[in-house]
Amino acid sequence: MPDRLRPRARVAVFVSGAGTNMAALLYASRLPGVPYEIALVASNDPGADALDLAAGEGLPTFALAHRGMTRAEHDRAMGDAAKEAGADYIVLAGYMRILTPEFVARWQGRVLNIHPSLLPAYPGLDTHARAIAAGDRAGGCSVHLVTDELDSGEVLGQLAVAISPEDTAEALAARVKLAEHQLYPRVLADYVSRPYRADWLLAEVRSRAMALDEVEEKESHGAPGWKLAGKSGKFFAYFSDFHHGGSNIALLVKTSGADEQEAVIARDSDRVFSPPYYGSGGWIGIVLDRPGLDWEQVEYWLARSWRAVAPRRLSRLLDAAEEF
Structure with missing residues (x-):
């Protein structure tokens, strides 16, 4: 199917904080030929800065605090919001919630996440400090599919960031964040294009x-x-x-x-x-x-x-x- 006839994939971005990766995905989506568009920005924190950024750019938003709800109830509401927005995929961009198996099954193969390490090294938290303590020459970031097991889905793309002898976890984290902004839009575009390749x-x-x-x-x-x-x-x-x-x-x-x-x-x-x-x-x-x-x-x-x-x-x- 010629590129001009291919429908752009609709993406819901789940966020919990500032939304810098969401912004990278959004602005990349406005470049010529990019095969996805942001259909919704949704958060478990109604006060998340990412929601203000998204609203300012004219994007639909959805916010629902998770306090007082079971994890399954909250996941179901977030998934329903994505579905109502017509999302084909869900992208986690600093979304600080572990998804239930039911949610993952509902969106199987259509949820992507970015993790600040070169998976399978250092799943979970404190990735930069762990890489420095281990004497690694490079840290980095990975985009992967979300599965029931934390940070264990298929790795779709990675970008390495050199670790210098004087690095702190904070300094390395700042450079890895820049790498994330380059990697995530590219990998998402490649992934949503697969059905036409x-x-x-x-x-x-x-x-x-x-x-x-x-x-x-x-x-x-x-x-x-x-x-x-x-x-x-x-x-x-x-x-x-x-x-x-x-x-x-x-x-x-x-x-x-x-x-x-x-x-x-x-x-x-x-x-x-x-x-x-x-x-x-x-x-x-x-x-x-x-x-x-x-x-x-x-x-x-x-x-x-x-x-x-x-x-x-x-x-x-x-x-x-x-x-x-």
Whole structure:
């Protein structure tokens, strides 16, 4: 999908204090071509300076003190506010609350945090003092996905900051804060762009295709494809990265024939199409670079298409497994 047609990801930023990282994210979002926008700034402290900064810049804000509420109640209210603002992602920027597993599950894979160390080193507090005490040559910061375990989610990006012999924790913290302001907008932009990037989409399709039995990957007419292993193995899927003049990144898979192909395309013409050079054989193209892609649908069609070319000995095992 061309950049000009891609919707910008909507981001809710959770803060508890001054909001310097929130400001870095906001001002970066106003640069040309940045793929996200700030939809909401929310805080557990109604007096947080970040809320004044956000309001002054014309951003919607939400504040709810956590005192007198259970953690689950407060998390639910914050999540509801983000959802009502139309947020696709939540970014923690100095948000001094540990999120409940229920909140993390609700927003799985869509909550990012920045931590002032080079994870997995020094999760938790006092990161700069610990790095200096250990004699490290560098501290730094990491952007990671939020999971149930504190500071243990997938690291999406890091930036190192040199430690000098005379450094104090305070001096190092000040320089790391500057690094955070550079790193966070870049990593967030990269992360929210993944659903439109061919390399990421190919990796996701590949992992699912190769999980099927006796499959090998082989290039066909310049495109990655997946087939049953062996010389006589037939192709059941192709990855199309704007091939043959197409306007999308797509997965090409087999239907049962022309009638089903026509019915599927008619039912979902915005997301499924008849691919050039393949359509006459009953193949369909599933558009991958679009908002809200259903990966379960992708897995379903990969398995359907694999079953269409798999020998009976393989499909029979799958049939038996599905009975249980």
